[in-house]
Structure formats: C-alpha cells, structure tokens
Amino acid sequence: MTNARPTLIRIKQDTSLVEKIMNELRFNTRDCGSCPIRHRAVCARCQPDELEQLDAIKYYRTFEAGQPVIWSGDPMEFVSSVVSGIATLSQTMEDGRTQMVGLLLPSDFIGRPGRDAAPFDVVAVTDLTLCCFRKKPFEDMMEKTPSIGTRLLQMTLDELDSAREWMLVLGRKTAREKIASLLAILARRDASLYKKPPHDGMSFELPLTRESMADYLGLTLETVSRQVSALKKSGVIELQGKRRVIIPDLQALVAETGDDVDGAPIT
Amino acid sequence: MTNARPTLIRIKQDTSLVEKIMNELRFNTRDCGSCPIRHRAVCARCQPDELEQLDAIKYYRTFEAGQPVIWSGDPMEFVSSVVSGIATLSQTMEDGRTQMVGLLLPSDFIGRPGRDAAPFDVVAVTDLTLCCFRKKPFEDMMEKTPSIGTRLLQMTLDELDSAREWMLVLGRKTAREKIASLLAILARRDASLYKKPPHDGMSFELPLTRESMADYLGLTLETVSRQVSALKKSGVIELQGKRRVIIPDLQALVAETGDDVDGAPIT
DNA sequence: CGCAGTTTTGATGGACCTCAAAGACCGTGG
DNA sequence: CCACGGTCTTTGAGGTCCATCAAAACTGCG
Structure with a gap:
C-alpha cells in the first residue's frame, strides 16, 4: 500500500x-x-x-x-x-x-x-x-x-512439541489470533537468527505469500488479507511495502495471539 | 438412543x-x-x-x-x-x-x-x-x-508424522470428515491392538466422551453429536449403546474422511 | 425417585468461505 | 516512456458451516 x-x-x-x-x-x-x-x-x-x-x-x-x-x-x-x-x-x-x-x-x-x-x-x-x-x-x-x-x-x-502447539492454533484459535501467532513466531525466529532477543520496533521480512500463510493457518487467502489489514488498522503491526513487517509493541502482538503472556515458545 | x-x-x-x-x-x-x-x-x-x-x-x-x-x-x-x-x-x-x-x-x-x-x-x-x-x-x-x-x-x-497428519484434519477438514477420520484411526488402532487387520463389520469401544472428541477435533460437543448422528443415519456407522461403534463397511468410512483410498496411515 | 453428568435436539447468529472484480506490483516488449 | 500481461493482494457481497445459547432426553447412581 x-x-x-x-x-x-x-x-x-x-x-x-x-x-x-x-x-x-x-x-x-x-x-x-x-x-x-x-x-x-x-x-x-x-x-x-x-x-x-x-x-x-x-x-x-x-x-x-x-x-x-x-x-x-x-x-x-x-x-x-x-x-x-x-x-x-x-x-x-x-x-x-x-x-x-x-x-x-x-x-x-x-x-x-x-x-x-x-x-x-x-x-x-x-x-x-x-x-x-x-x-x-x-x-x-x-x-x-x-x-x-x-x-x-x-x-x-522439539519439533514434535512445536507441531503440537501448532495444533492448538489450528484447532481453537480465531483467524485474527492465528495471524498474530504466525507473526509472533516469525518475529521470534528472525530475532534468534540474528542472535538477539525480539524487541519493540523490530522488523522482519515476511517470506510467505498470503496463500502460503493461509495454507499454514488453515484459512483462505482472503481471510488472511483481511485480518492482516485489521491488525494493521489496530496498530498492532505496521507494513513497509507488502513484505516487511514492523512490530511496534511486542506485548501487544502477543496479546493478540491469545497465549499466556509468558508465551508459548513455539520455535 | x-x-x-x-x-x-x-x-x-x-x-x-x-x-x-x-x-x-x-x-x-x-x-x-x-x-x-x-x-x-x-x-x-x-x-x-x-x-x-x-x-x-x-x-x-x-x-x-x-x-x-x-x-x-x-x-x-x-x-x-x-x-x-x-x-x-x-x-x-x-x-x-x-x-x-x-x-x-x-x-x-x-x-x-x-x-x-x-x-x-x-x-x-x-x-x-x-x-x-x-x-x-x-x-x-x-x-x-x-x-x-x-x-x-x-x-x-512416527509421532511427529502423526501429529502433522492431524494438522491436516484440524486445519482443512469439515466436521463430518473430522469425525470419520477419528473413527477410522480408532478402528485401526483397536484392530492393531488385537493384531488383526481392520475388517468390515468390526466394532470397537469408543473411549472418549463427546466433549473429548470435540477437544481432539477442534469442534464443539454439539457438532460432534450431530455429525455422529448424521454418520449413523447415512449407515456409515452403527452404534450399540452409546459407546460401541460398528463399522459395516470400512471403505465407506474411509471415503468419508476425505483421504486417499490407500489411506494415510495415521497410527 | 431424584439428582448430576452426558448426550441429543432445536433455533439463531456470526465467523469465515466462496465467488467476483478491481487494484498493486513487476517484468517484458514496443 | 508507456502499454501490456501475469502474479499477488485487496475489497466487496452473499452464503454456509459451525458455534452459541437453550432446553429436553437419557444414563447411571445414591
């Protein structure tokens, strides 16, 4: 946009x-x-x-x-x-x-x-x-x-645990929570790649198309698009171009996932 | 009933x-x-x-x-x-x-x-x-x-594979397909417990309440109840009491899961 | 019998899917 | 430089599957 x-x-x-x-x-x-x-x-x-x-x-x-x-x-x-x-x-x-x-x-x-x-x-x-x-x-x-x-x-x-945690996402979370969960995971992984903890204001490249995200989350690509826009509108995320995501407030994002604050560490 | x-x-x-x-x-x-x-x-x-x-x-x-x-x-x-x-x-x-x-x-x-x-x-x-x-x-x-x-x-x-196969069930299957998938798994496991292949006319004890089934399938207990009734009405399964399930035609059940006929062997 | 837990059934609404079209982005070729 | 097509994304309108709320039926048990 x-x-x-x-x-x-x-x-x-x-x-x-x-x-x-x-x-x-x-x-x-x-x-x-x-x-x-x-x-x-x-x-x-x-x-x-x-x-x-x-x-x-x-x-x-x-x-x-x-x-x-x-x-x-x-x-x-x-x-x-x-x-x-x-x-x-x-x-x-x-x-x-x-x-x-x-x-x-x-x-x-x-x-x-x-x-x-x-x-x-x-x-x-x-x-x-x-x-x-x-x-x-x-x-x-x-x-x-x-x-x-x-x-x-x-x-x-470790992968078995991750898979099982993802089952909760697929089985019980709302579309909005699913998107937030995916973004939170990607943020954590990106941070760990650069060996520093995730922090407010961090940003990362979104490697997946809307369709891939949908396939990961058990949604349609239209729903993904709508919910990403909704999260943006609420100020939970910002977008630079279509593929770079900025997380102004990490806590706010985690809150949207529906998880405990101490956070299920889906690696 | x-x-x-x-x-x-x-x-x-x-x-x-x-x-x-x-x-x-x-x-x-x-x-x-x-x-x-x-x-x-x-x-x-x-x-x-x-x-x-x-x-x-x-x-x-x-x-x-x-x-x-x-x-x-x-x-x-x-x-x-x-x-x-x-x-x-x-x-x-x-x-x-x-x-x-x-x-x-x-x-x-x-x-x-x-x-x-x-x-x-x-x-x-x-x-x-x-x-x-x-x-x-x-x-x-x-x-x-x-x-x-x-x-x-x-x-x-093996468990990791099973967990991942279950992710397909949770993310993409309809309520009816989910129920059929669960029953098919339970049938296979019950058969393997007695060391013989699953066969038409076999029956097994349903160890889960409707609520547990719902928790497994990412549904509500009401939906589980309705879909079990629907499968029974279609003749895909029969019930003896509320907990024993009879599978008159295994192929018919598998067809309801949405899987290939050669069957994803979720153990 | 009466109570608690489980299951069934019904009515209603909403979250998400489906279908459709327009917009954004990018590379290609005129 | 702009037109063009292909891919990805957004947006809209309508429909459906399933969740939610509610109540009745059934089961086991004291």
Missing part, C-alpha cells in the same frame, strides 16, 4: 546475489568449521573427527524459489539440513485443499533415517541451500556415532 | 475389575518378558541383559479414569510407557478453550529425556497403568544403551 521504492528493492536483489555467490564459495570449501548452522544442526554435537567423516560424505544442493525438493511418497535418497533459505512441508488432499505442516528454516533437518518414502511435500519458498547426505551412509554413520542420534532425537522432540 | 442394557455394562465392569487384578499380579512380577507392550514400547529393541537393567529401575503406577497424570509446566520426575488404558495429551488456553494434541495408547511413551518441565497436560481417560522410570537413571541408561535411544527416535519420528 505504501510501496514506491523500486530502487531499494533492486539493491536488495543485488546483495542477495552477492550473498549467493559468497555462499557457493564458502560452502564448497567443505569446511564444517565455518558452517553457519554448525551449532544448531544435526551435527551440533559431533567431535572434530566425526565432523571429518561427515565432511567426506556431504554435498550441497541448491533449489530456486518455488522449486520442489521432494514429493510425498517419493523415495528419499538423501537426508539433509537446511543451510540457508526457507522451505515448507505440506500435505494436499485430492480436491486440492492443502495444509502446511512445517516451516523449514536454517539448521532444520529434512528426512527420516529408517524410512524410504517421504511423508510430505517439501518445497523451496526462497532460494534454498541444503547440506545433503546420502541416506545409507548417513544411517551407517548414525549407528556408529551416538552424538548424531542423540542430537536428532533432541531436534525431533 | 438405543441403550437399555445396564446388565451388559455391569458385566463389562466386572471383567475389567478382574483384568485389573490380574494385571496387578502379572505386572508386579517384574517380568518384562511377559509384558504386553514389550514388542512395541521404548524397550522393544533391548537385549536380555539390558532388559534386566531396566527391570531393576522400573516401577508401576496406576491412575483412575479422570485423574491427571501430570500438568503442563510441572517438573517431570519420571518418564513412562503406557501399559494399559488410555490417556490424553492436551493444552488449554486461559479462557478455557482446549485442544487435545495426542492420544496415548498402550506402548506409547510419556516424557522427554533432557527436559525438566512437562509441555502438556496428561490425563487418564480410562483406568491407566504406566511403567515408570525415574528420569535421571533412565537418561543415564540411555547414554549407555543405544538400542533405547534408537527406538525412542523411531517412535518420536
């Missing part, structure tokens, strides 16, 4: 291109030590010698925004960690109704040791870089390396 | 009492070998010597129907497996709206190695027997016994 800065956007694209090239260079050095997700990914607890082994079998893959990574039911030849970018995990019914069941951010793990077929669709929302391991070698390594299994269990338990 | 058999119900109670006493006797012999959930629980992959160690630190606890097992936020002193009975995992908002996020059946695991506070409320729906381990000794044992961690990872990944 108030977006008239094509130059700004063009600059953004340039930086992301530079970033992309730098990533290519950085990542392909195979140096796990300088990996940006090193401390949070499935390999977080590995010893130096274990990292070396992983180094030997890992490879990077990139996907452009909008491309599918894997379809539900497909055989999975690899497991992977998200290094940069965002992907969605979703499920579609025959008649086209779709429900997003997860948002995959840097350090999140994709795949299921011990399972052959993918249970859900994975699609790249932004340009995406994955750190991949062929499934069999990874499974073999898991057998011998408890630190991987332990870390994966930890991550899976 | 067609329930006039108090005698039948009284008999049921008697058998369950007998069963209870027998369980007490059986379980307290501490013999993991004869444990009914031995092959599916977290200990499924343990070697005889590992089982002996678990034997040494395990203890049983029972809860009557309706009793809480643990509240969200409480410190967890123990982890456990459901041996018999059913419990629910749920979440409640300040204003009272509640959402069930899991149904805990025999062999399911309760607790989070590495976490102190319980993330959700656990309540016994029927009389419930748990096989418990104090958390610290269990965690110590997990360190030394990879077969436990591996099995727990497997179970957690």
Whole structure:
C-alpha cells in the first residue's frame, strides 16, 4: 500500500546475489568449521573427527524459489539440513485443499533415517541451500556415532512439541489470533537468527505469500488479507511495502495471539 | 438412543475389575518378558541383559479414569510407557478453550529425556497403568544403551508424522470428515491392538466422551453429536449403546474422511 | 425417585468461505 | 516512456458451516 521504492528493492536483489555467490564459495570449501548452522544442526554435537567423516560424505544442493525438493511418497535418497533459505512441508488432499505442516528454516533437518518414502511435500519458498547426505551412509554413520542420534532425537522432540502447539492454533484459535501467532513466531525466529532477543520496533521480512500463510493457518487467502489489514488498522503491526513487517509493541502482538503472556515458545 | 442394557455394562465392569487384578499380579512380577507392550514400547529393541537393567529401575503406577497424570509446566520426575488404558495429551488456553494434541495408547511413551518441565497436560481417560522410570537413571541408561535411544527416535519420528497428519484434519477438514477420520484411526488402532487387520463389520469401544472428541477435533460437543448422528443415519456407522461403534463397511468410512483410498496411515 | 453428568435436539447468529472484480506490483516488449 | 500481461493482494457481497445459547432426553447412581 505504501510501496514506491523500486530502487531499494533492486539493491536488495543485488546483495542477495552477492550473498549467493559468497555462499557457493564458502560452502564448497567443505569446511564444517565455518558452517553457519554448525551449532544448531544435526551435527551440533559431533567431535572434530566425526565432523571429518561427515565432511567426506556431504554435498550441497541448491533449489530456486518455488522449486520442489521432494514429493510425498517419493523415495528419499538423501537426508539433509537446511543451510540457508526457507522451505515448507505440506500435505494436499485430492480436491486440492492443502495444509502446511512445517516451516523449514536454517539448521532444520529434512528426512527420516529408517524410512524410504517421504511423508510430505517439501518445497523451496526462497532460494534454498541444503547440506545433503546420502541416506545409507548417513544411517551407517548414525549407528556408529551416538552424538548424531542423540542430537536428532533432541531436534525431533522439539519439533514434535512445536507441531503440537501448532495444533492448538489450528484447532481453537480465531483467524485474527492465528495471524498474530504466525507473526509472533516469525518475529521470534528472525530475532534468534540474528542472535538477539525480539524487541519493540523490530522488523522482519515476511517470506510467505498470503496463500502460503493461509495454507499454514488453515484459512483462505482472503481471510488472511483481511485480518492482516485489521491488525494493521489496530496498530498492532505496521507494513513497509507488502513484505516487511514492523512490530511496534511486542506485548501487544502477543496479546493478540491469545497465549499466556509468558508465551508459548513455539520455535 | 438405543441403550437399555445396564446388565451388559455391569458385566463389562466386572471383567475389567478382574483384568485389573490380574494385571496387578502379572505386572508386579517384574517380568518384562511377559509384558504386553514389550514388542512395541521404548524397550522393544533391548537385549536380555539390558532388559534386566531396566527391570531393576522400573516401577508401576496406576491412575483412575479422570485423574491427571501430570500438568503442563510441572517438573517431570519420571518418564513412562503406557501399559494399559488410555490417556490424553492436551493444552488449554486461559479462557478455557482446549485442544487435545495426542492420544496415548498402550506402548506409547510419556516424557522427554533432557527436559525438566512437562509441555502438556496428561490425563487418564480410562483406568491407566504406566511403567515408570525415574528420569535421571533412565537418561543415564540411555547414554549407555543405544538400542533405547534408537527406538525412542523411531517412535518420536512416527509421532511427529502423526501429529502433522492431524494438522491436516484440524486445519482443512469439515466436521463430518473430522469425525470419520477419528473413527477410522480408532478402528485401526483397536484392530492393531488385537493384531488383526481392520475388517468390515468390526466394532470397537469408543473411549472418549463427546466433549473429548470435540477437544481432539477442534469442534464443539454439539457438532460432534450431530455429525455422529448424521454418520449413523447415512449407515456409515452403527452404534450399540452409546459407546460401541460398528463399522459395516470400512471403505465407506474411509471415503468419508476425505483421504486417499490407500489411506494415510495415521497410527 | 431424584439428582448430576452426558448426550441429543432445536433455533439463531456470526465467523469465515466462496465467488467476483478491481487494484498493486513487476517484468517484458514496443 | 508507456502499454501490456501475469502474479499477488485487496475489497466487496452473499452464503454456509459451525458455534452459541437453550432446553429436553437419557444414563447411571445414591
């Protein structure tokens, strides 16, 4: 609604291109030590010698925004960690109704040791870089390396909690509360990406279209649009262009989610 | 609507009492070998010597129907497996709206190695027997016994998939489809409990009240009641009394869930 | 029998969906 | 530079599914 800065956007694209090239260079050095997700990914607890082994079998893959990574039911030849970018995990019914069941951010793990077929669709929302391991070698390594299994269990338990918290959002919250919940989560995640706590006046890029938001929230895109406008009108959020969200008062946003003030920490 | 058999119900109670006493006797012999959930629980992959160690630190606890097992936020002193009975995992908002996020059946695991506070409320729906381990000794044992961690990872990944499939139910299905989905799941689980595939004409006990069903499905109890009646009127299900459900045609039920015919195997 | 809890049934309203069209944004090509 | 089409978003009007409120029927139990 108030977006008239094509130059700004063009600059953004340039930086992301530079970033992309730098990533290519950085990542392909195979140096796990300088990996940006090193401390949070499935390999977080590995010893130096274990990292070396992983180094030997890992490879990077990139996907452009909008491309599918894997379809539900497909055989999975690899497991992977998200290094940069965002992907969605979703499920579609025959008649086209779709429900997003997860948002995959840097350090999140994709795949299921011990399972052959993918249970859900994975699609790249932004340009995406994955750190991949062929499934069999990874499974073999898991057998011998408890630190991987332990870390994966930890991550899976966390994701299970997140999924269950999201069930409350889907089952019981109003459209307005759903939007507020999603924004609150994105705000928290964005803040944690830059390693500082969320604060009043913070802003972040909204990586999802209205339709994706609707698929995540179990709503229609029209309802999403209306409720975003409503939150803006109430002053709970501000928009810069259509994709950047400003949170003038974090408490006010959290209040709109319907959660306790101490906040369910849906990561 | 067609329930006039108090005698039948009284008999049921008697058998369950007998069963209870027998369980007490059986379980307290501490013999993991004869444990009914031995092959599916977290200990499924343990070697005889590992089982002996678990034997040494395990203890049983029972809860009557309706009793809480643990509240969200409480410190967890123990982890456990459901041996018999059913419990629910749920979440409640300040204003009272509640959402069930899991149904805990025999062999399911309760607790989070590495976490102190319980993330959700656990309540016994029927009389419930748990096989418990104090958390610290269990965690110590997990360190030394990879077969436990591996099995727990497997179970957690399965639960994560189930939770995500349930998100589709909550977010995108109609009330009628939700009811059908719940009944289909209960039918499958009941069949697997007796180790035979679900079949036409099968029947099972409905362990949940209309309100619990509503909390599971993100509906009101009135809507649940209406849709159950509607399914009955369409001949998709039959009722014996208010709690026993007969499935004359399994395909017909699955068709009502909106899922593919090959069926999302929500376990 | 009478009471408390559960379930059913009915009437009404509202939150959200559906259908439709216009507006904003962006890249492309004249 | 502007026209053009494609995609995403907003806005509007109308309809429907389900929630809400209310009361009656049923069940088990003292």
